[in-house]
Amino acid sequence: MNTQPEIEVGIVALEKLHFALGCNFISEKQESLPAGKYRAVIENRQLAVYSAAREKMAASQLLSPEDNNSFFELSDVVIGVGFHWEQNENQRFQGKLKLIAENEKVRAINVVGLEDYLKSVISSEMSATSSPELLKAHAVISRSWLLAQIEKTESLKSGGGIYRTSEETETEIIRWYDREDHSTFDVCADDHCQRYQGITKIHSEKAIAAVNETFGEVLVYEGKICDARFSKCCGGLTENFENVWEPVRHRYLTKVVDSEFGGTTCVDLRQEDEAELWIRNKPHAFCNTTDQKILSQVLPDFDQKTTDFYRWKVEYSQQELAELIKKRSGIDFGEIVKLEPVKRGHSSRLIKLKIHGTKRTLTVGKELEIRKWLSESHLYSSAFVVDHLNEKNGIPQKFVLTGAGWGHGVGLCQIGAAVMGEKGYSYSEILNHYFKGAELKKNY
Template identity: 25%
Template sequence: MNGHNRHEKIEIQELPTFYRFPFIKVNVIDDVEQIDFLLSGHFTVEDMTGECGLDSLIGEARWRVAVEASAPAKFQYGISIHEFFQPQQAEKLAGKLQGKGYEPKIQTFGYQWQLGEDRRFKNSSYRVFLDGFPTIREARRIQRHLVDFYQPTIYKYRAREARGVIEMFDVNYNQSIKCSGPIKLTPRERNSVISLLNILGRSDVMEFPDLYNIQFRINDIGKLQCVAEMDIEAYVGGLLTVQYQENYPDSYLETLAITMRSWVAANWGRLHKGEAYQFCSTDHCYYLSGLGTQPRRVLDIVKETKGFVLTCEGEICNTPSHLVCGGHTEKLENISDSDPKSYLKAFFDRAGYEPPPEVPVRLDNEEAIEIWINSKPDVHCNFSRKKDVENFQKFRQYFRWEIEYARHELEEIISKKTEEEIGTLYDIIPLKRGKSGRLLEVEILGSRQNVKLVGDQAVREAFAEERLPSSCFIIRTEMDEHGIPTAFVFFGAGNGDGIGMCQLGAISKAFSGQPAMEI
C-alpha cells in the first residue's frame, strides 16, 4: 500500500467466503425532487412498515417516485473528542471529562461477522463525544477549551427526523402507492434490473441488476434519496468501474480492488452511524454510478481478487485512498480524531520514503511549506517529470493548484460555511500543520469577530463552496492602498486528506512495473 510503514507486516490474505457478511447499503442518489426508473423483471413493492404495497410488479414499465409533502429534520451540534479501538480507553477519557465538569457519552461503531468457520472479525471503535448544543457557536465555545488537549471536531446530528409522504406511480397512473415511510422494491427472481433515469438532469442511466433491494426515502432536507442494497463483490465491481481507464495497468486495478474491499470490510457500520446506509456515493466514501455495464477487465479483476483483503497483525486494514497526495501522505491521527494505525503514517511519496533533495525534511512550519508548495519535487505522483506516461489530467491538475477569491466573495463563503458573521476579512492565520503540511488549525481574523477552525475537513470546507482540494495550502493576500485585503489567492498541493494510498502515486508505480503487493 502506497505510503505505509515498510517495517509493518502488511499482507494480502484470501478470505474467499464472508460468512454472514451483511449486505452493503449505499446511498446512491440524494437531494432530488423525483426519480424516474425502469423495471425489468418481477418485483415486490412495499413500504418499510409493511402497511401498504403492491403485491408485485412484472414486466418492463417506466415509473416515477416523488415526494408529495415533507418537513425537514431538525438538527443540533455535537463535538467528537476522540475515537478509540479499545472500550477501556474510551471509558478512561470519559472519566477525565466528567472530572472537568462535562457530560461525555460513548458511542460504539462497527460490526462483527464471520470470516470463516472458526474466525471472526470485529471492526468496533468507541467514540467519546459531547452533544446537545443548539448552535454551532455554542459547540465552538466548548471546542476552544478542549483543543489544547485533544483534536475535537464539530458535527451535526438529527434531533428530529424528517417526515413526509412518498408517492410511486407508473407513467400511465394505472398503479400507484403512497406511503409515509420509505418504499422498498425487492426483486423476486434473478436477472431483474432497476434502471434509474435522468439523474440530476443528466441523460445517463444507473443500472442495478441482481440487487437485494432498493429503497426510496425522505432525506434530512425533505427530498428524495435512493439506497441500494448489494453484495460486497458487486459493490467493489461498481466502485472499480467508476475509477477504470483502459490504459491503467492490471497491477493498479488489482491494487484498487483489494484496497477497496479491505476498506469496505474495515468500515462497515462506522462511517454513517444512525443512517439507513453504510456508505455514500460521494468523495466522503467512493462514487458509485450503478452496477450495470462493467468492462470485461473489471469483471476479471474482481473475480481474480475475490475475497482478497489487506491484513496487519491479524486484522483487516482500513485502507482509504485519495486522488493525489501532492508528494507527502499524512498520518491518520492528524486528520481523524482517532487512535493511530501503524500502517497509516506520513511519508514522502517516493522510493525509500526519503525527502527529495531540493525540499525541507519537515513540512509542518510556514517557511518549509512555502518552499514545498512552490516546488515540483521528484515524487511518484508528479507526472510532469514522467515522460513515458500519458497525461492524466484529472490527477495532474491537483498536484499543484491555485484558487483566487475576491475578498467579498470569500467573506460570503466563510459566513455561509461557518454560520458566523466575521465582517471584513482581514487575514487567515495558520496555527498548526501536520507532517505533510496540511493545515489542522487556522484562525480567521474579521472586523466583527475571529473564528478558529479545527480539523482538515473544517478548514477545507470553510474556504470553498464545496471544499478545497486539500488543506495543504499557503495564501497570498492582495491589498489596496489602505492596507485592506482585496483578494486572497490559495496555492495548494494535492487532492484529498492524504490518508492512505495516493492513487496517482500507485498508478506511477504500476506503470514502472511494480506488482499489486509492492504498490
C-alpha cells in the first residue's frame, strides 16, 4: 500500500464554534457550503450550522473541500493547554472538517492524510534548523506512535474493556494520563498528544523532506508497531514506560543510558542514595548541553530562556507549598511536614511520593500527577530530591527541590537526539539508541 491512511485530529471544542471556509465545501449529503464565515452550535442536542447571514445550513457532520489546495479556518483554538504559554489563536487546516456534538459543545475535527499531518507536527515540534537525521527520527517516532494509538483504540473497542487510568485508596492516589480523553477522534492537536497546527505556521522544507524520505516507515518490535514516545530531556537516563503510564511493559521502552559510552550502568537510581548523588551532580550525557545552536533545534522561542533543564532547582516557602498542593490536588494537607520519596524508576523519576501534612498524609503518583501537584503548571520532571530547611517546631519553613531532566523521560530524548544528529549519527542509529531492539519497517 502506497497510499497514506486518513486520521482524525481533534482540534477544539466550543459552545459556539466560529469557522471560515476558503472554498466551496460539500457535505456527505451533497449539500453545498460556499466560501465564507460560519457558526456552529448545539441546539436541542443537534448540530446546527449558520452562515454569516444567519441562514441555517442543513449541513451534516463531514464537510469536504472541492479544492484540495484550499483550507478551513477555526477561531479561538487553545494551544499549550495547562502550560505557562497557553493562548488562543486562529488556525488554518487542509483536508476535511468534521463537526460533532460533544458534551453540549461543538467539536471540530480535521480529517487529514497521516503524512500531511506529520509535516505539520514535525514543523511544529522541531525547528527548521534541526539536523535532517533528527527530523527523520522524529518523523518515524510520530508516525509509529500515532498508528500504535489507533491500533490500541481499535483493540479496546473490540475487546469491550474499560481502560483504567487510576488506582485510588484512602492512602494513595495513583493516576496516569494517556488515552482517556480521546474517544471520538484518533489524536488531539495539543501537547497532550503531538503539537499540530495544520497549515497555520509555514511548514519547514526540511521537515517536509524528512517526512517524505521516511514515507510510511515505522518502528516495530516483534512484528508490532511500537508505541514510540519522546520527551524534552531525559536527564541522563531514560525511563521505563510502565513507570509513567499504564502498567504494561514494553521492552523497547526501558532504561537507556544517554551516552555514547555504552548502554548500561552499574548505578541503580531506584535506590535513594544513588538517586540523590545522581541528581545533585551533572554526569556526562548527550542531553547535558548548553549549546544554543542545538537547543534552538528543540526548544521553541518561549522556552529558549530555559537553560537549567538538565539540572534545576525550585524553591517554595511553607505557605507557598501548602497553598500550591491544596490548590492543585484539592486536598487540604495543612502545613507540609515532609515530602518523602516512596518509589523511584530507573531514571530516578519518582513514581510515588508521600506527602506528610499536619492534617493529612497521602501518597501520590505517577510522575505526571506528582509534577502537577508541585507546580502551577507542570514541574520539569519528577526526578528530584528535597531539602527541608529552617525547621520551626518540627515543621520546615522552606523546601528546595533539586531535579534532573525535563518531561517524562520515556523513549527518545529530544535534546540528546539533537546532539547525536550534530555529531553525525544517522536517524536509524538515533532510533536504535533510544528504542532497543526495535526495527525500521515500511508500513505502507
